[in-house]
Amino acid sequence: MEVEVVTEAVLKRFLERLASRRRRMLFLDYDGTLAPFRTRRDQALPYDGVSGSLNEIIAGATRVVIITGRSADELMRLLDLSQQPEIWGAHGLERLLPGGEIRRFPIEPGAEEGLNEATLAGRRAVDGDRVERKHGCVALHWRGMSEADILKLRNVVETTWKDIAVDYGLGFHSFDGGFELRASGRDKGSAVRESLAEAHGPVAAAYLGDDLTDEDGFRAVKAAGGLAVLVRSEYRAGTEADAWLRPPDELLHFLNRWSLIVNRGGDHAE
Ligand SMILES: [Mg+2]
Numbered sequence: 001m002e003v004e005v006v007t008e009a010v011l012k013r014f015l016e017r018l019a020s021r022r023r024r025m026l027f028l029d030y031d032g033t034l035a036p037f038r039t040r041r042d043q044a045l046p047y048d049g050v051s052g053s054l055n056e057i058i059a060g061a062t063r064v065v066i067i068t069g070r071s072a073d074e075l076m077r078l079l080d081l082s083q084q085p086e087i088w089g090a091h092g093l094e095r096l097l098p099g100g101e102i103r104r105f106p107i108e109p110g111a112e113e114g115l116n117e118a119t120l121a122g123r124r125a126v127d128g129d130r131v132e133r134k135h136g137c138v139a140l141h142w143r144g145m146s147e148a149d150i151l152k153l154r155n156v157v158e159t160t161w162k163d164i165a166v167d168y169g170l171g172f173h174s175f176d177g178g179f180e181l182r183a184s185g186r187d188k189g190s191a192v193r194e195s196l197a198e199a200h201g202p203v204a205a206a207y208l209g210d211d212l213t214d215e216d217g218f219r220a221v222k223a224a225g226g227l228a229v230l231v232r233s234e235y236r237a238g239t240e241a242d243a244w245l246r247p248p249d250e251l252l253h254f255l256n257r258w259s260l261i262v263n264r265g266g267d268h269a270e
Helices: 002-020 050-059 072-079 109-125 147-168 188-197 212-223 249-264
Strands: 024-028 063-067 086-089 094-096 102-104 131-134 137-141 170-175 178-183 204-209 227-231 243-245
Touching (some): 002 204, 002 243, 002 249, 024 188, 050 249, 072 094, 086 188, 109 131, 109 137, 109 170, 109 178, 137 147, 147 170, 147 178, 170 212, 188 204, 204 212, 212 227
Parallel strands (some): 024 063, 024 204, 063 086, 204 227, 227 243
Antiparallel strands (some): 131 137, 170 178
């Protein structure tokens, strides 16, 4: 398939650059990228082998930055790595630094009010644990529900949330397994741009993600000359990613090549 041929050529070029640059940054989404989806979100642990690979990459000369829609502290518990990397949570609205300090971007009081109203409306329609309230966002998850129940839920909540989005100036976003209301002004691309700006010089950077919300990250990393990689069992037409990897095998292969090149100076996996 054409995408696979392009992917191999693009990865080869990028990995050569990775070997020659002194600064490297690896941006990673979590759900659907490093970990398979689970109905119980607290059971979505990384694919076998991912934590080991990430531990090696973090211990070497790469700055690893996780960018997720989840709360940053929730993700820290699921990842359970030997050294905690930097984690941007709530789509770039909060930042957990490797030292444990957490910074939250301020949310307008009006936006908070809208998010609270949406949370109540969601919890009236569905089990409370399917409504995830985070800093600056609220998400509704329907994974594991029947098609009929999803349709019923969407009929009730989606219209209400879209009205709230208009009334309070929030963004309405669909993602794989639900939809979300979010304070406007920041997204995963903001996190990428701000992290890259701190590097003060040329960086070999890649962003790996699966979902529509990762497209902002793809655009931001590409604008800085980096590589955008769609990690997904099926290719998504219209994606801005340069390359496509199927998890977990192709993802693990890529992470292992990264580690070999940066930590050991060679790509013996080729
Ligand atoms: Mg994802």
